[in-house]
Amino acid sequence: MAVPRKPQTSRDPGTGLTGLAAREAAEASAEPTEAERQELDAAVELLAGRRMALLTGAGLSTDSGIPDYRGPDAPPRNPMTYQQFVGDPVLRQRYWARNHVGWHHLRHAVPNAGHEAVVHLEERGLLTGVITQNVDRLHSDAGSIRVIDLHGRFDRVLCLSCGSVYTREGIARLLERLNPGYLERVAGEGDIAPDADAEVSDTEDFTVADCPVCDGMLKPDFVYFGENVPKDRVRLAYAAVDDAGALLVAGSSLTVMSGLRFVRHAAREGKPVVIINRGQTRGDALADLKINMGVGTALQYLARTLPDPGAGVPQHPGRHSD
Numbered sequence: 426m427a428v429p430r431k432p433q434t435s436r437d438p439g440t441g442l443t444g445l446a447a448r449e450a451a452e453a454s455a456e457p458t459e460a461e462r463q464e465l466d467a468a469v470e471l472l473a474g475r476r477m478a479l480l481t482g483a484g485l486s487t488d489s490g491i492p493d494y495r496g497p498d499a500p501p502r503n504p505m506t507y508q509q510f511v512g513d514p515v516l517r518q519r520y521w522a523r524n525h526v527g528w529h530h531l532r533h534a535v536p537n538a539g540h541e542a543v544v545h546l547e548e549r550g551l552l553t554g555v556i557t558q559n560v561d562r563l564h565s566d567a568g569s570i571r572v573i574d575l576h577g578r579f580d581r582v583l584c585l586s587c588g589s590v591y592t593r594e595g596i597a598r599l600l601e602r603l604n605p606g607y608l609e610r611v612a613g614e615g616d617i618a619p620d621a622d623a624e625v626s627d628t629e630d631f632t633v634a635d636c637p638v639c640d641g642m643l644k645p646d647f648v649y650f651g652e653n654v655p656k657d658r659v660r661l662a663y664a665a666v667d668d669a670g671a672l673l674v675a676g677s678s679l680t681v682m683s684g685l686r687f688v689r690h691a692a693r694e695g696k697p698v699v700i701i702n703r704g705q706t707r708g709d710a711l712a713d714l715k716i717n718m719g720v721g722t723a724l725q726y727l728a729r730t731l732p733d734p735g736a737g738v739p740q741h742p743g744r745h746s747d
């Protein structure tokens with residue numbers, strides 16, 4: 426079984442940022458252009474007086490130096506499926522080797538101004554919850570309180586046999602003991618994806634760690650392609666949308682149904698949907714407003730411009746029965 430490889434791309438030496446991430450980082454502190462400001466003001470008009478559920482994707486973390494999967498400049502990728510991971514020891518070995526390298530890069534990422542703006546929105550009582558497709562934990566690191574990690578967390582590892590939960594930090598130390606010198610040998614070899622998948626070719630000698638308790642199979646706490654988001658997590662995310670009077674999407678192309686379904690749900694309920702993303706999304710046709718711009722700048726503008734919830738505008742009637 427062949428797993429398609431993404432094409433080799435170069436990274437800026439020294440910074441670890443891709444060209445896209447560097448560009449977005451430069452824009453992070455930028456004010457919106459006049460045209461963007463007009464669109465953002467239209468969003469403020471739509472969202473004013475409503476509490477929002479916020480759905481975020483990889484476009485929010487590019488300012489933190491984490492490359493996007495599907496941004497306009499991102500190379501096409503085809504991530505490993507759950508079936509490939511559990512069914513093929515060679516692919517699993519390759520996955521862990523690449524994850525080991527990628528994790529060591531991404532663990533140092535810190536929240537950016539966009540994450541800070543989300544914290545500000547929550548502190549002002551404007552959010553019912555943050556539903557994120559990112560596994561990087563940067564919303565929680567920034568200080569957001571109600572975060573639903575839809576696709577899992579890159580700081581945890583699960584045993585598929587006994588259900589033990591491990592810190593990724595601890596498993597990293599275990600992998601280092603099993604593979605002395607490996608990180609140094611492959612350093613700087615290739616590109617990194619938001620799920621900590623590093624472009625590394627030398628994986629045949631990598632020793633995979635088994636569960637320290639039962640010798641079972643370990644897997645990063647991600648929702649893989651071909652795997653369902655756990656039901657209780659989906660329920661919490663729907664509850665955040667149901668508690669809200671509007672849905673704001675920031676930095677997701679909504680390529681996978683796990684995120685798109687919340688847009689469909691909000692639209693069905695007649696709640697305003699605003700999408701901020703650089704490039705097309707699968708939810709554009711359902712959105713009341715789509716703004717094509719960097720999400721960091723947009724969220725900062727909304728956080729300082731939106732009026733307090735309920736200020737002069739009637740609240741959404743509230744929870745519906747589904």
Ligand SMILES: [Zn+2]
Pocket residue numbers: 584585586587588589636637638639640641
């Ligand atoms: Zn176990």
